[in-house]
Amino acid sequence: MSQQFKTAKKLALATDKATTMLFKHSEDLASTASIGVNTGKHHNKNMVVTIDLPDVTEAVNWSTPLTSFDREVLDTVNTLLEADNRIVTIDQIYRHMIGQPQSKRKAPKGMAESIERSMNGLLCRVVKIDATDEAKAYGLEEAVFTGSILSFESLTITAGGKRVTAYKIFNSLLFEKYSKAKKQVDSSLPVTVGNVPIRHTTGNIELVSYLKRRILAMRPTKTQHQKAISNRINVENMLDELGIAPRGEKTVSVRKARSKALQATIKILDYWKTIICTDGKPFISSYLVHGKRPVKSIEIRF
Secondary structure (H helix, E strand, C coil): CCCCCCCCCCCECCCCHHHHHHHHCCCHHEEEEEEECCCCHHHCEEEEEECCCCCCCCCEECCCCCHHHHHHHHHHHHHHHHHCEHHHHHHHHHHHHHHCCCCCCCCHHHHHHHHHHHHHHHHEEEEECCCCCHCCCCCCCCCEEEEECEEEEEEEEEEECCCCCCCCEEEEEEHHHCCCCCCCCCCCCHHHHHHHCCCHHHHHHHHHHHHHHHHHHHHEECCCHHHHHEEEEEEEHHHHHHCCCCCCCCCHHHHHHHHHHHHHHHEEEHHHHHEEECCCCCCCEEEEEEEECCECCCCCCC
């Protein structure tokens, strides 16, 4: 496993409906789910994407839904693939995930274990892309792609008390066979968007992931008006979806977790006012907090 590593400068985020479906917190994803999506030119056809989740693998319950942290790992691997890297280490994934690609930081033990677990989870989940309807328009009878969300082989070496795991990525199925083909990849953000001034815990990385994608969806584009999507983030919905403050729970620990998450959110948003996107404009220009006790929503301005 030898390759000249190339640091990524821009994120490559899959924005298609099928990839988004993978990370929805739904009981339906505990077994199999499928979605019919618009295929663009042949808009009357359906492309069906099915996700099969094994019940139990290696004493780990893979039937649980994928998390925002898993999505950050997948986004980071896809970003590294776009930068022409096929061999990546856990430390390189970690540095890009936290927006410090040029640093020499090592992933803390707990974080390295979380990244490794996410990689294995993405490997275990099988995706089938049935593009037969669309293929018939080109004179084909059938077109089906089947494989893991991520396909790779790994090598772990331990020497002198130091453990290093590297992955040789063969394929990122939805990203390379689907998102890119449909031109549904967002490359407007620099990798440094992840270098937020808070502790890089798995929980905070999930918070960053949620906020990043919500704001990207709000941001005006050449084909979308700002008023088309609400520019307010519902705090209760956000904290419930992330499992930080489940809806209806009002214990002391939940109140503390809510307060801590809101403080982190403000620090993230303050930092993002300094991030310049590829269009030359700030990721956000400002924000406005609505409500005090409790905070109801956060309005994002561009």
